[in-house]
Amino acid sequence: MFFLKDLPSEDMIAGVTVNVPEVSSPRVLSVLTKLRAASVLLRDVEAYLRGHGLSQTQFLALMMIMREPERSSLSAVEIAARLDVSKPVLSKALASLADKGLIAPAASQPADRRQKQLSLTPEGEQRFADVLPGYFSILHDADL
Amino acid sequence: MFFLKDLPSEDMIAGVTVNVPEVSSPRVLSVLTKLRAASVLLRDVEAYLRGHGLSQTQFLALMMIMREPERSSLSAVEIAARLDVSKPVLSKALASLADKGLIAPAASQPADRRQKQLSLTPEGEQRFADVLPGYFSILHDADL
DNA sequence: TCCATATGGTTAGCATGGTAACCATATGGC
DNA sequence: GCCATATGGTTACCATGCTAACCATATGGA
Known part of the structure; x- marks a missing residue:
């Protein structure tokens, strides 16, 4: 800052x-x-x-999963690459989101057992939908 | 971020x-x-x-003391107000600067014994002079 | 004068960011 | 097939940011 x-x-x-x-x-x-x-x-x-109970990184992680056009889940490294954040930071953010029940392992997991595919839960989608308009509204009104 | x-x-x-x-x-x-x-x-x-061994806040604190036109020292609250940072954060940043020998209590202290006026040491002035041109240079070249 | 209140500064506790190092699983050359 | 290497993810540790709460000193009104 x-x-x-x-x-x-x-x-x-x-x-x-x-x-x-x-x-x-x-x-x-x-x-x-x-x-x-x-x-x-x-x-x-x-x-x-x-x-709204979210950190910046947690919110952006939700956004990255939500806006994936063809899929409904992403792995941690895929999210980290899109966010440009270090792996451990994302690991903690995702753990926190899972604790809150906003994300969960996706139904279908890949063959590579090192990865975990993550999806939003219904609560996660709801929370995201609640927060997003206000988020954009703040950006819209910014002095930048 | x-x-x-x-x-x-x-x-x-x-x-x-x-x-x-x-x-x-x-x-x-x-x-x-x-x-x-x-x-x-x-x-x-x-x-x-x-x-160069400085955090953003530490560097900016040095800058605030240096650029004070009439004085060569400032108190912690005065610096915090100019930086727009919370008191405890500045308190730690100043303690760290003092540990490194870059700032020290000013020669003349005010009557109010709650405050400590802080000045740059010669090492502090040197460090600041070393860092500042590169700092401005990075800003100059920024994509903003 | 004395006590309530304000102010300067620090400490305690929490969240978030980073790097380095560590497991577990895959993969590719021999 | 097997071992060196790469990759996904987590843990450990440290720095920085915040708020709340805490001392110590000033100050102002009864």
Whole structure:
């Protein structure tokens, strides 16, 4: 996260990067401004999801399974690849979702016994449906 | 953090928000795209700072003390207010900076004995000077 | 003066993120 | 067929973020 309320002035950036000619201070300031807006938005989204009993990663994992067009289940590595999150983090998020009864092993499991295919339970689908419109609504109204 | 590699399609967003007329799917997709770019940038910045022995918050705390125009020290609450971070988080970040010898209690302390004014040590100033140009350089080159 | 209240700072406990290391199962070259 | 290697998943451990609760010191009104 990046929560600098008072961004550095253009002068300060320029002063520090005199010897770094490829850096332009208005450009850096613009990036910092967007970075702050994105961080604030992320904080808001996390608060909203937490209010519905989900972390960001848990919610996104549900989304990845839901939106798979041809299938109704995915394995952990497949989800991790789509989310760009490390394996252990996803492992914990999925365990938490299973504890809450929102996902469960899929009916048909692959031959490779190392993998577990995971599907949403009816409760999982309901929760996802409840949360998604508000999620998009927050994004829509974001200052970004 | 927000690390969704495959963003939802406009059609999916539109389908889910049929009953939420104030949400436009191109708008949501644009926000998601920027959110992802910002998250990736934050991850890169954190990796860069970690390579120099600093967390994001530690680095920003140094910046806040350094750029104070009239003074060379700040108290913890003053820093927390400028960073928009909770008190305990800053408390730990400052303790870590002190452990590393990068900050120290300022020479002149206020009458109010609850506060501690904090200044950068010469090592702290050196570290900050070493890190700052590269920091701005990463921001300059960001895809945001 | 004295006590209720506010403020600066830390500690405790929890959730989430990461890397490294570890099992269990597959797979491919010999 | 068998062992080295790769892959799916989990566990262990650490850093960082949060809230709630806790000290210590200030402050203001009865």
